Amino acid sequence: SSGINAEYGEAKKEDWEYSVFANNTSSSATPSTVKRKRVAKKERSESKHSKMEQLTLDLGQRAEPTQCLQCGMVYTNSVAEDEQNHSRFHKRFLKASSFTGWKSERVVEEYHDGRIILVNQNDPKSHVRKMEEVREVVDVDLGITDRNPVTQAKELQAYLYISNANKVIAAAFVEHIEKGYPCISPHTADETGKLPLLKTADAAMKAVCGVSRLWVFKQCRRKKVASRLMDCIRANFVFGCTISKVKIAFSDPTENGRLFAQVYCGTGNFLIYR
Secondary structure: OOOOOOOOOOOOOOOOOOOOOOOOOOOOOOHHHHHHHHHHHHHHHHHHHHHHHHHHHOOOOOOOOEEOOOOOOEEOOOOHHHHHHHHHHHHHHHHHHEOOOOOOOEEEEEEOOEEEEEEOOOOOHHHHHHHHHHHHHHHHHHOOOOOOOHHHOOOOEEEEEEEOOOEEEEEEEEEEOOEEEEEOOOOOOOOOOOOOOOOEOOOOEEOOEEEEEEEEOHHHOOOOHHHHHHHHHHHHOOOOOOOOHHHEEEOOOOHHHHHHHHHHHOOOOOEEOO
């Protein structure tokens, strides 16, 4: 639940102004005065060259960030640390997003562009391992630092959206909960372009499903993928019934997540749980 355009400056020549001195051609000129003039001329020349060099260094040569079309990470090619981080994330992403299919996969919904499968803790170890790989990539993309293994959350389930090209393009991690707190923060950006801090009401409300993580690959966003995931969760999370949107709570959503929850739930007072 996002490029940066670098601005390039252009060097501008400065007008140089010099004091005009009358040439003293009289025989009274002494070696010391001639020497002083030569030193002054040399200093002016060095000063001029120094400023000219500075103008060259100030040319706008900032590298423009780029977005990897395969893993979606935004990084700067000329920054060594960025390149290293991208290389690590890229490998992990390709491994996590690749999906060859399982004989015993649990398909809960199918669409024209893919299918949604359900994975839980009781599934084979290879399935749980794939769930963990996907969650690690999701955590990096969402900026989540609390990365306890999935196996520690016994009730955690994963809904994975698999494209027709056999790629994991979206994922939702959900769990059973009993309560959530209505969000009371406004969802309009301030003068800095950011949303206000997330605040909730003190009184809890009954909830059934907690969305721990909701993620869609950057190139697949704004295509109703997240809405399909949520609809699928509501229809399959509790056997035999469809969960109402007011019984779903989100865990510390990002700014994009807050905007999605507001639209999907039809209210700015959607539930939050921690």
